[in-house]
Amino acid sequence: MIAIVDYGAGNLVSVKKALDWLGQECAITSDPGQVEKATKIVLPGVGHFASTAALARSGLRDAIADAIGRGVPFLGICVGMQWMFERSRESPETPGLGVLRGECERFPTSVKSPHVGWNQLEVDPSSRLLRGVPSLSFVYFTHSFRAPVTGTTVACCDYGGRFSAAVERDHLFGVQFHPEKSGEIGLKMLGNFCEL
Amino acid sequence: MLTKRIIACLDVDGGRVVKGVQFENLRDAGDPAELAKAHSTSGADEIVLLDISAAHERRATLLDTVRRAARQLFIPFTVGGGIRTLEDAAAVFSAGADKISINSAALADPAVITRIAERFGSQAVVVAIDAKRCEEASRWEAYTHGGRATSNRDAVEWAQEAEDCGAGEILLTSMDRDGTGVGFDCDLTRAVADSVGIPVIASGGAGGARHFVEVFREGHADAALAASIFHYGFSRLVDLKQEIGSQGVPVRWPC
Numbered sequence: 001m002i003a004i005v006d007y008g009a010g011n012l013v014s015v016k017k018a019l020d021w022l023g024q025e026c027a028i029t030s031d032p033g034q035v036e037k038a039t040k041i042v043l044p045g046v047g048h049f050a051s052t053a054a055l056a057r058s059g060l061r062d063a064i065a066d067a068i069g070r071g072v073p074f075l076g077i078c079v080g081m082q083w084m085f086e087r088s089r090e091s092p093e094t095p096g097l098g099v100l101r102g103e104c105e106r107f108p109t110s111v112k113s114p115h116v117g118w119n120q121l122e123v124d125p126s127s128r129l130l131r132g133v134p135s136l137s138f139v140y141f142t143h144s145f146r147a148p149v150t151g152t153t154v155a156c157c158d159y160g161g162r163f164s165a166a167v168e169r170d171h172l173f174g175v176q177f178h179p180e181k182s183g184e185i186g187l188k189m190l191g192n193f194c195e196l
Numbered sequence: 197m198l199t200k201r202i203i204a205c206l207d208v209d210g211g212r213v214v215k216g217v218q219f220e221n222l223r224d225a226g227d228p229a230e231l232a233k234a235h236s237t238s239g240a241d242e243i244v245l246l247d248i249s250a251a252h253e254r255r256a257t258l259l260d261t262v263r264r265a266a267r268q269l270f271i272p273f274t275v276g277g278g279i280r281t282l283e284d285a286a287a288v289f290s291a292g293a294d295k296i297s298i299n300s301a302a303l304a305d306p307a308v309i310t311r312i313a314e315r316f317g318s319q320a321v322v323v324a325i326d327a328k329r330c331e332e333a334s335r336w337e338a339y340t341h342g343g344r345a346t347s348n349r350d351a352v353e354w355a356q357e358a359e360d361c362g363a364g365e366i367l368l369t370s371m372d373r374d375g376t377g378v379g380f381d382c383d384l385t386r387a388v389a390d391s392v393g394i395p396v397i398a399s400g401g402a403g404g405a406r407h408f409v410e411v412f413r414e415g416h417a418d419a420a421l422a423a424s425i426f427h428y429g430f431s432r433l434v435d436l437k438q439e440i441g442s443q444g445v446p447v448r449w450p451c
Contacts, residue, residue, distance in 0.1 A: 138199065
């Protein structure tokens with residue numbers, strides 16, 4: 001069973017709807033016990049980085065860290081991906097999970113923020129999450145902060161400079177865009193994650 | 197490159213898609229769920245469903261319509277019409293909407309924007325402004341209740357206040373152009389787009405590809421919405437996007 005982690009930030013229905021469409025057994029849950037038993041974990045997230053503080057308070061952070069330690073595949077979406085990094089300038093006092101090195105930062109003032117709409121990916125063909133996703137594919141973004149390009153980046157996007165659109169290391173995956181809102185190409189990525 | 201969004205709008209009354217000219221003379225144009233899916237397949241970047249009967253009469257079918265349409269939509273889906281409270285918004289989100297659009301209720305109590313944004317994120321809150329040009333030159337007033345009453349608020353000032361309250365996007369409809377097919381109101385769109393930091397969706401008046409190019413170039417719109425030009429086969433979305441793209445405006449194509 002895929003656990004879609006609910007920590008009170010935003011609307012998880014569309015992620016569930018996409019996984020249902022792919023025929024996956026999944027459940028929206030805020031119960032750390034259920035997250036520990038999951039075969040895969042999806043952490044969506046919208047809004048402010050500070051909202052991820054609820055993960056620590058509720059015991060979900062420990063449950064996720066424990067599952068990741070046991071090799072359970074994990075996918076962070078949007079703020080869920082940013083949380084995989086060490087911290088974000090959006091809320092410096094809220095620690096990220098820190099499984100990826102780096103800090104999320106605001107877009108430069110040279111571009112309109114938030115970055116909302118369909119933008120293109122520059123894809124690393126070795127990515128497992130993005131298998132079958134050609135470079136220049138369009139995906140849907142909506143965010144005001146962005147993660148840096150690092151050694152774990154498997155897709156870049158350019159908006160006021162390049163940033164990490166997708167990251168991948170072992171069984172850890174993160175996407176800044178919304179695969180559940182990115183049409184057929186987004187469903188393909190979610191399908192790839194489900195098949196791991 | 198970040199593309200300009202082409203948004204297909206479904207105006208729904210009593211569970212059926214309708215479209216009027218300048219907010220009146222409604223005609224039946226089909227089933228919302230089927231049309232939403234068809235638009236998505238032919239390249240719409242986003243779907244907006246507006247329940248135009250909502251602000252003045254009760255409807256039980258909206259949530260069911262939203263649920264049916266959302267089930268097979270995997271692009272952003274906005275629902276508006278008659279959303280007055282955080283609870284109304286929550287019900288629409290649970291039915292499968294990604295964003296809600298709020299109009300009259302936000303004008304009556306701007307704090308409702310903040311309440312919904314705090315719970316669901318600013319990206320989920322679209323403030324819709326129905327603007328009508330005033331007698332004196334470059335000024336527009338925001339109207340409420342489907343264009344039936346003026347709020348006596350300046351549309352540009354209201355857009356700025358909505359942004360401050362936590363709106364993530366502005367859906368700006370020119371009442372003067374709505375349903376006419378003579379082109380978007382580029383002056384209105386530019387006045388609002390240049391005054392706020394959040395994306396502005398231009399609406400009202402689309403008749404052909406050149407109108408979209410105009411509103412992106414001269415109106416500084418981030419996205420443009422149309423309804424009637426898609427419904428009756430006047431203009432297939434695929435052809436429209438190709439034509440807009442061929443004039444140098446970045447669009448999502450092929451999708």
